Amino acid sequence: MNAPDRKAALQGMGDSRLRKEDARFIQGKGNYVDDIKLPGMVHMDIVRSPLAHARIKKINKEKALAIPGVIAVLTADDLKPLKLHWMPTLAGDVAAVLADEKVHFQMQEVAVVLADDRYIAADGVEAVEVEYEELPVVIDPFKALEKDAPVLREDLAGKTEGAHGQRYHHNHIFTWDAGDKEATDAAFKSAPVTVSEKLLYPRVHPCPLETCGAVASFDPVRGELTTYMTSQAPHVVRTVVSMLSGIPESKVRIVSPDIGGGFGNKVGVYPGYVCAIVSSIVLGRPVKWIEDRIENLSSTAFARDYHMTGELAATADGKILGLRTHVIADHGAFDACADPTKFPAGLFHICSGSYDIPAAHCTVEGVYTNKAPGGVAYRCSFRVTEAVYLIERMVDVLAQKLNMDKAEIRKKNFIRKEQFPYTSAFGFEYDSGDYHTALDKVLDAVDYKALRAEQAAKRADPNCPTLMGIGLVTFTEVVGAGPTKMCDILGVGMFDSCEIRVHPTGSAIARMGTITQGQGHQTTYAQIIATELGIPSEVIQVEEGDTSTAPYGLGTYGSRSTPVAGAAIAMAARKIHAKAKKLAAHLLEVGENDLEWEIDRFKVKGNAEKFKTMSEIAWAAYNKPPAGMEPGLEAVHYYDPPNFTFPFGIYLCVVDIDKGTGETKIRRFYALDDCGTRINPMIIEGQIHGGLTEGFAVAMGQLLSFDAQGNIQGNTLMDYFLPTAVETPHWETDFTVTPSPHHPIGAKGVAESPHVGSIPTFTAAMVDAFAHLGVTHLEMPHTAYRIWKELKAHGLTH
Amino acid sequence: MSKKIVSMNVNGKKVEEAVESRTLLVHFLREKMNLTGAHIGCETSHCGACTVDIDGESVKSCTCFAVQCEGSEVLTVEGLAQGGVLHAVQEGFYQEHGLQCGFCTPGMLVRAYRFLKDNPNPTEDEIRVGMSGNLCRCTGYQNIVKAVQYAAKKLREDAHKPVTA
Numbered sequence: 001m002n003a004p005d006r007k008a009a010l011q012g013m014g015d016s017r018l019r020k021e022d023a024r025f026i027q028g029k030g031n032y033v034d035d036i037k038l039p040g041m042v043h044m045d046i047v048r049s050p051l052a053h054a055r056i057k058k059i060n061k062e063k064a065l066a067i068p069g070v071i072a073v074l075t076a077d078d079l080k081p082l083k084l085h086w087m088p089t090l091a092g093d094v095a096a097v098l099a100d101e102k103v104h105f106q107m108q109e110v111a112v113v114l115a116d117d118r119y120i121a122a123d124g125v126e127a128v129e130v131e132y133e134e135l136p137v138v139i140d141p142f143k144a145l146e147k148d149a150p151v152l153r154e155d156l157a158g159k160t161e162g163a164h165g166q167r168y169h170h171n172h173i174f175t176w177d178a179g180d181k182e183a184t185d186a187a188f189k190s191a192p193v194t195v196s197e198k199l200l201y202p203r204v205h206p207c208p209l210e211t212c213g214a215v216a217s218f219d220p221v222r223g224e225l226t227t228y229m230t231s232q233a234p235h236v237v238r239t240v241v242s243m244l245s246g247i248p249e250s251k252v253r254i255v256s257p258d259i260g261g262g263f264g265n266k267v268g269v270y271p272g273y274v275c276a277i278v279s280s281i282v283l284g285r286p287v288k289w290i291e292d293r294i295e296n297l298s299s300t301a302f303a304r305d306y307h308m309t310g311e312l313a314a315t316a317d318g319k320i321l322g323l324r325t326h327v328i329a330d331h332g333a334f335d336a337c338a339d340p341t342k343f344p345a346g347l348f349h350i351c352s353g354s355y356d357i358p359a360a361h362c363t364v365e366g367v368y369t370n371k372a373p374g375g376v377a378y379r380c381s382f383r384v385t386e387a388v389y390l391i392e393r394m395v396d397v398l399a400q401k402l403n404m405d406k407a408e409i410r411k412k413n414f415i416r417k418e419q420f421p422y423t424s425a426f427g428f429e430y431d432s433g434d435y436h437t438a439l440d441k442v443l444d445a446v447d448y449k450a451l452r453a454e455q456a457a458k459r460a461d462p463n464c465p466t467l468m469g470i471g472l473v474t475f476t477e478v479v480g481a482g483p484t485k486m487c488d489i490l491g492v493g494m495f496d497s498c499e500i501r502v503h504p505t506g507s508a509i510a511r512m513g514t515i516t517q518g519q520g521h522q523t524t525y526a527q528i529i530a531t532e533l534g535i536p537s538e539v540i541q542v543e544e545g546d547t548s549t550a551p552y553g554l555g556t557y558g559s560r561s562t563p564v565a566g567a568a569i570a571m572a573a574r575k576i577h578a579k580a581k582k583l584a585a586h587l588l589e590v591g592e593n594d595l596e597w598e599i600d601r602f603k604v605k606g607n608a609e610k611f612k613t614m615s616e617i618a619w620a621a622y623n624k625p626p627a628g629m630e631p632g633l634e635a636v637h638y639y640d641p642p643n644f645t646f647p648f649g650i651y652l653c654v655v656d657i658d659k660g661t662g663e664t665k666i667r668r669f670y671a672l673d674d675c676g677t678r679i680n681p682m683i684i685e686g687q688i689h690g691g692l693t694e695g696f697a698v699a700m701g702q703l704l705s706f707d708a709q710g711n712i713q714g715n716t717l718m719d720y721f722l723p724t725a726v727e728t729p730h731w732e733t734d735f736t737v738t739p740s741p742h743h744p745i746g747a748k749g750v751a752e753s754p755h756v757g758s759i760p761t762f763t764a765a766m767v768d769a770f771a772h773l774g775v776t777h778l779e780m781p782h783t784a785y786r787i788w789k790e791l792k793a794h795g796l797t798h
Numbered sequence: 799m800s801k802k803i804v805s806m807n808v809n810g811k812k813v814e815e816a817v818e819s820r821t822l823l824v825h826f827l828r829e830k831m832n833l834t835g836a837h838i839g840c841e842t843s844h845c846g847a848c849t850v851d852i853d854g855e856s857v858k859s860c861t862c863f864a865v866q867c868e869g870s871e872v873l874t875v876e877g878l879a880q881g882g883v884l885h886a887v888q889e890g891f892y893q894e895h896g897l898q899c900g901f902c903t904p905g906m907l908v909r910a911y912r913f914l915k916d917n918p919n920p921t922e923d924e925i926r927v928g929m930s931g932n933l934c935r936c937t938g939y940q941n942i943v944k945a946v947q948y949a950a951k952k953l954r955e956d957a958h959k960p961v962t963a
Contacts, residue, residue: 029876
């Protein structure tokens, strides 16, 4: 075979090869947590509070226990002797496992019922009687900070110091800030132009199609605990479970099998998991807990709920001089936010975006309310969705104030290609970028000038039945958490890992510390190794998720898999490559310097007939290593990234709003993404489609709201907007490639970009449609009803 | 609760089991029959992850009792491949990258199977409407449309292939 054919046969980096994991999924042979059945397994279901804030006066288990098939009913009192009725959260707070004397949010876990099957467990739940004494409810985070607001966290009474510094009010959690307050205030004082806008990023929920669940199995004979779990971070869970239970970590095994979507929802440790584990230990039998959809939407980690005020200071011709923002962050009843320890507001300080802003400052204040605990990275790398929304909205607000074109103002303020690596006013060192080239590419592709001309013509025509809007967003994300000196989860540094073993007959197995939930790691990771080692990706087995076999890693969320584990994969492969080179030199009886690598073999320079393929080298590694060399051909690498990575994108959306009904048609959505090196273009494109669809849902219809009594509204699929194939627009994708200079294969991560970037693009388009009427912002979600009200307010409809 | 004997054909095989009246078909299939392809994504019959084919119609098996299927022909995703050969819809989803996490996929496949029997030459709009009873959170549907188009083409071509002796 010639060289190009040999390269194609590898199906390595850059190849849109079909996926290796598909075979089992298309035949219904996936292995999700609810597919798992163990001998003697019992089912667990949860008794939940109907009230948002109340004291528990009495729990009566008798009627439930009298039902044939009900085995046990556990409450906080049963967990107290084990000190497990409360558990630490990822944000340095504590959360109730089962409500201890009071409930803090509607649907909070109060008791668990164990029974022979799930139907009887549900019967048992209905039969448990709980007496409550209602307490005043706090839903509004601003009201929560008023002087005489009800006390929510009685367990924190008197604690003026939280995990992130001083607490100045009983419902206050933390105040965190970044940037230079003095320089920023000075910039605003002297700036010719300032703009300000209130921006709400409402509460939504990742809602993966598979809900959360676990099968916990404690073996009393061996003293070993195995738990199958919908977890995006199985190793961290193992460490936490060991610490909480006292079982040595070597006797705890967490297995994340096939996972039906995560999107950040499956990062946290939920009461259901803890209760299933405790129940299994107490009963000595496997315990299965699978939540239903209402439970998932009501009690598992929500996303956003950031009440932001954005301000920009600028020159009269649109050069930004300063950015200032203040956020009230509603964390619900317990701060269970999944963030690296030192960052209670995640990586929100990426909010200076793609722009060269000399002075910036942001402040985030966390607040308790009577809502489900959280929040979480909903496909957004720790608050990057909120940050990008803020800056992209504010740039448009400034553009409208100055009557400047929204593309022109961006070009004027972009970080220029020559400025990379670029240190932002918040201290992030952006690795690489070329925003101008990407923006020009998109504007050309959509014929931006023609679109603006069309819009102008339509605005001038009073008979035009629609309002046309053009939304442009030019975002930079920060992903790939992260360098251990800055990033840890509960004290464990956010490195990641890979171990690779090449077999004597030339195929290989590799395991990593991440866990795919649909991202295609079994294919893309094999492709990286295929190119590094010259072994076809088809015969490289990739395994993740079993803590007993996979090297320690921090899991998959925040677009960190390719940046961190992908780097570990390349580095491990290169260790093998280096050993293989020595072996090849020994077999060919030349010096290493006489060899060159070509696709799948080491060739003797100037003598193409003399070569050894990786396959031949593998065999030799197991039977003919040279003196002083260990047999075998394997390596492990733990990668501590030197920096985050900074993927970017240019998204443009055209909308046509029906003036009579407020219904919006997404006429066109053009998404250009730059994720650096592209491992599998087909898989990238699929991820983009999915992320854009999620973004469409968030911007146009998703909302979890609460009434004044704290009743959660919209927590079933009757109301929570998950678009079908009918509503979902057609997506156009494009790309540029600006590799990350610090990453071994130059890759940055991509899966969250479409979600992060698309949401402000939809809002930008909706606002742009009304911009000529003086509208500077419209709150999400942009439902037909809300838009109809806006049209009515402007006299455009009745 | 007392049990009833229910008898039906599942993927061409006769089955006879004792079930409670309240047992949903999806639980019967997943737990009694060990056919775990059909998944549960909601309890309000919106998501379609539980879709199976009963007597020639797409049915959400979470909204159907096992006892309602007495005497019926039930097809699940496990019954699509014949003699080790994947059905055209399965081939289509593989070729066109119509799946990511795989959770909606069995429901999509069984629905696409029935949709193409009812409409062998659909337009894109017809595909989107025809598949609108099945939710997906990963793919954004664009490649699912292409997968169904691939399968439609393959089924039409195979239908016109000459029959060998």
